[in-house]
Amino acid sequence: MFGWAASGPLFHFSDTWQLVINTSTTIVSFLMVFLIHDAQNRDTAAMQIKLDEIIRAIDTAHNALLDFDQLDQKELAEFRKHYERLAKEARSDLRLSSSGAKILNRVEH
Incomplete structure (x- = not known):
């Protein structure tokens, strides 16, 4: 980011110079969506396993609820x-x- 900003005068702040940062930030944002989605899926799966274990461990709970999410x-x-x-x-x-x-x-x- 700082390198791009510092190189502005060298490239005379041209359209190509601006396109480089715009394209880069777009690609990074696009990839971050997938990383965040994957992290949320793992978190949800872990939480579901924990809830399943709590249901299983409590005698008065209904084990039929273990696959509730299905x-x-x-x-x-x-x-x-x-x-x-x-x-x-x-x-x-x-x-x-x-x-x-x-x-x-x-x-x-």
């Missing part, structure tokens, strides 16, 4: 509805208890 959108929506119902029931149960009502009031307001 389900299609319709199946995921069905599971989402199931867990939303469970959450709604849990909040209802919590409202019935006096300590739960206090907690929910703090969370909701």
Whole structure:
């Protein structure tokens, strides 16, 4: 970068001189997209393995959820509805208890 800037007067700041840096930065940016994408894929895969291990290790967890990421959108929506119902029931149960009502009031307001 500094070499390119320093060589400007030598090339009289020509169009070719500008094209060199523009092309170089475009190529570097293009390659960085692939590097970032690869890093994100590895991070996601590692996180999925960790979550799978947590599910496997907890006795009350459903091991059927281990390949959850392989389900299609319709199946995921069905599971989402199931867990939303469970959450709604849990909040209802919590409202019935006096300590739960206090907690929910703090969370909701």
